[in-house]
Amino acid sequence: MTRLRLTTILVGVIASISLAATAAGPLSGLWRADLTIAPEQTTPFTAFYNRLDVTLDVGVASLTTRSDFKVDGWVWQSFRAAVGVPSFGAESNLLFWADPWTFCYADGSVMIELDPLYARFAGAFISSNYSGDVQRGAIFELGSRFPPVTIRSITHFGAGDDGILFISDTVSEDCEPGDIIAPSPLERFYTLRPTQTDCFTFTEQEFIIEAALWGCMEFESRTTISLAGFESQIFSLDIHPIAPVPFMLDLDFTYTVDTKSISFAPSLGLGTALCGAHVLSELLTMPGGTAITGLSIYGMDLYFQCETFGFRSLSLFDGATYSLYERPGLSMMDSVWISEAGYAGMCGSAGVELPDYWEVIELWVAQGSAYGNQMRFLMLTFFDDTTALFDWVKTEFRAEIGVLPTLTLKTTVTLRDVGFSDWAVGIDLRW
Secondary structure, three states, X not given: OOHHHHHXXXXXXXXXXXXXXXXXXXXXXXXXXXXXXXXXXXXOEEEEEEEEEEEEEEXXXXXXXXXXXXXXXXXXXXXXXXXXXXXXXXXXXXXXXXXXXXXXXXXXXXEEEEOOEEEEEEXXXXXXXXXXXXXXXXXXXXXXXXXXXXXXXXXXXXXEOOOEEEOXXXXXXXXXXXXXXXXXXXOEEEOOEEOEOOOOOOOEEEEEEEEEEOOOEEEEEEEEEEOOEEEEEEEEEEEOOEOOEOEEEEEEEEEEOOOEEEEEOOXXXXXXXXXXXXXXXXXXXXXXXXXXXXXXXXXXXXXXXXOOEEEEXXXXXXXXXXXXEEOOOOOXXXXXXXXXXXXXXXXXXXXXXXXXXXXXXXXXXXXXXXOEXXXXXXXXXXXXXXXXXXHEEEEEEEEEEEEEOOEEEEEEEEEEOOEEEEEEEEEEEEO
């Protein structure tokens, strides 16, 4: 069967499903297209992404399909089915690499909630196209919520809940907890990560206690037991600013069978989450964290943000140990951040390291109403140790205009000392 015939059949099937779905219940969806143009390059059209989501809601159940395309063809096709009623919920996901049509991943989960108790069972498996063998795994979670305390017991049967990222038809990678952001259009992320070829063999047990205290303090205790016995005990304490008090502290104590370590991440400054000046610092300790040897100041973050305007200056003092990172989007506080040099970034390719820059200035503007004509604008200006005027290297202009409540136009323009270098345009249409 030729590809043209297969494509014709698929289009016919999708059209038939759409007609039937229209008669069965309401449809909603999203169409997103993004095009990047680089006038200075031989091939000016450097990237093209196209995404189509269609959701059918029938009572308490929903079915969603998502298709991703790039400039040379179809990339991903996924399906999600979910049902939710009081005290019960279920969800299932299927992922296919579309060219050629190849099964990649499947998962399913069931949750029962009888407040304050809940139970969840989830299982998943990955196609042998990624690992040579079919990978399977499941988790069983029991929990209780007594605000502000939550207690959880998670039993792992060859699966982790920190996530897996599918990058291409042959490449995937594991993700670290807390490092999850929206992947690029050519990537897909799922939370449950199978790790073994055997079917549902016990691998690990976790006991977790979480508490949110006084609105400014978060505590977590995580005990891990493996097949060999006790593996680790981790205590974490995060203290956030209290009103105008400018002190922030992240404290992690880890104890394992062989070692123990303590890490501190203080942030000192003046202000609140919307206005302030923070000194980014790190406490230097001996191996294991048992003795503090000094304080390293590696950055300065000055910012002000209100409902319609924002300004930020982020400076990096230690370029050998730390680096600036950037992601697309219009959030002033999340578009650029500082982390360790060479850090893999957040899970996915949306975080890009910028090792050549030491300073970025951001300007953010927003206006409009919920009835269309909304506008959001972000300007990023980067500086480096060069001979150029004021050490300026490049400026990015990002804009998003809501023409209608369902139609959004987007654009990004990049200027360098050599002139106009990149231009991206996009459209989001919802119904």
